[in-house]
Structures are given as C-alpha cells and as structure tokens.
Amino acid sequence: MAKRKRTQATSSQIENFLLPQKKHYRQRAHANPFSDHSLDYPSSPGVIHWASHYPAFHDTGKIPEFADIGCGFGGLLIALAPLFPDVLMLGMEIRVQVSQYVEDRIAALRVTASESSAGIDAIPHDYQNVSVVRANAMKFLPNYFSKHSLSSLFFLFPDPHFKSRKHKARIISPTLLAEYAFVLRPGGIVYTITDVKDLHEWMKVHLTAFPLFEPVDEETLRKEGKGPIIDAVYTSTEEGKKVQRNGGDKWLACFRRVQVSRNS
Numbered sequence: 001m002a003k004r005k006r007t008q009a010t011s012s013q014i015e016n017f018l019l020p021q022k023k024h025y026r027q028r029a030h031a032n033p034f035s036d037h038s039l040d041y042p043s044s045p046g047v048i049h050w051a052s053h054y055p056a057f058h059d060t061g062k063i064p065e066f067a068d069i070g071c072g073f074g075g076l077l078i079a080l081a082p083l084f085p086d087v088l089m090l091g092m093e094i095r096v097q098v099s100q101y102v103e104d105r106i107a108a109l110r111v112t113a114s115e116s117s118a119g120i121d122a123i124p125h126d127y128q129n130v131s132v133v134r135a136n137a138m139k140f141l142p143n144y145f146s147k148h149s150l151s152s153l154f155f156l157f158p159d160p161h162f163k164s165r166k167h168k169a170r171i172i173s174p175t176l177l178a179e180y181a182f183v184l185r186p187g188g189i190v191y192t193i194t195d196v197k198d199l200h201e202w203m204k205v206h207l208t209a210f211p212l213f214e215p216v217d218e219e220t221l222r223k224e225g226k227g228p229i230i231d232a233v234y235t236s237t238e239e240g241k242k243v244q245r246n247g248g249d250k251w252l253a254c255f256r257r258v259q260v261s262r263n264s
C-alpha cells in the first residue's frame, strides 16, 4: 500500500499564514501627540480589566510591569515576552493601524502557540504576557499605570521632532518626567535608545537633571543581569533593525528611578 504523505503544518507555516502583514496596516508616519484622537481612556488604572488583555493570568492579580512607550510594530514586546514569562508587558502606541497590527500579531502568536501545544510542533512561548493599547502616552500614562507599578519603562527610537519649535512634542520632556517617575518604582529602569545624536543628548540632559532619576551605565545593568533586556533594546525593534540595515549609530542611555527617603 502506498504510504500516505505527511501533511501536518509546521509551526512556521502556521505562523506565516496567521501573522499579520505590515503592508495591510499602512498609516502616516506620524500622529499628532497633542490631538485627542477621540480615544476613550480608563478613568484610572483600577478600572482596567487586565484579564481581557492577559486571560491566562486572570486569577493572578498581576498588572503590567514593563511598558513600551511608542511600541511601534511591537518587536520589543515579542522579544522580551519569552525571556520574562511571568512579567506582564504592555505596549502603548498612538497610531491606530500600527496598534491594530500589534494586537493582531499577538493574537496570531497566541493561536500558533495553542496549535503547537495541540501537538503540531514545539514552540517556546505562548505570548500570553504581552498586550497593547492604542493610547497617547503623553497625555494619559497615569490612567493606565498606578504609582510605582512599573519596573521598566522603554522609549525606543522615539520620534525625533527635529525642529526646535517641535521639541515640545518629544516624548522625553521636562513636563513628562514627573509622570514617568510616578509610575516607575524606586530601582526601576528607564531605557532610551535612538539613532539621532541630538535627541540622545536631549534625553540625557533632561533625565539627568531630574532629581528622581540617576544615570546608570550599560555595564552596570549587564552585571545586574539585565543584559538580555539591553540586547533586545538594541536589536529587537523594527526601527532598530532599520538603523542596523542602514549602518547607523545607536545611542543608549538608561536611568534608575531613585528612592527618596521621606526624612531627607
């Protein structure tokens, strides 16, 4: 009797079939961070139904601990998810099509993982710990994250807003640093990276001048075991990959949220 041909799909075939394609999510390069975009926001972090974002964690009481601000197409979240399977991570992205792409990408990866656990073939992670919201992080960050709830805050290749009159649109700005310090717990880390030297200097100057942040170098963070995070910051995002392809420089600057004693 002729042998039956094996027709089971591999996980990469399933992934290719399910994963969204960027060409179907075209959108303008920039969204105005000062417009209200007619978005609905939670009135406070306490009213957010995190179980709908992270169903597999619904009975754990966990809330997001890593936030990727301006997550773009979600490369950092996808890279970090398997490295920190018990940490919930949230991407914030202002552009509607881009945030939809990330949502669809995560949904596809979750399905692929459940197919593989049905026996098709092995896949290392189920991506239950990552999610995304369409939100203007410059206006509504504290609506999503409560005081000291985050251990890591990422600003990877933020929009440079080159012209001086546009600097107020930069996501690292003196007025927003108090919000970042509010949501980040003492000891937590702000990671910034850019290929624009002027923006790198700008972020360094403002974060260093702010009393609740202190600069921390890459070597120190690697010694503390944060090497895999740093590697992902350099290489995992779509923008970072583009810079790499074009042979551009990448400027990293990281800051630790300082603990302040009430008596000092």
Ligand SMILES: C[S@@+](CC[C@H](N)C(=O)[O-])C[C@H]1O[C@@H](n2cnc3c(N)ncnc32)[C@H](O)[C@@H]1O
Pocket (backbone or CB within 6 Å): 030, 031, 033, 069, 070, 071, 072, 073, 075, 092, 093, 094, 095, 098, 135, 136, 137, 138, 139, 155, 156, 157, 158, 159, 171, 237, 238, 239, 240
């Ligand atoms: C240059 S892209 C970098 C994306 C991603 N971090 C990466 O490295 O590939 C900057 C992203 O930040 C988003 N963004 C800009 N301002 C924002 C805001 N106020 N709130 C949320 N997202 C914002 C933009 O829509 C864009 O996707």
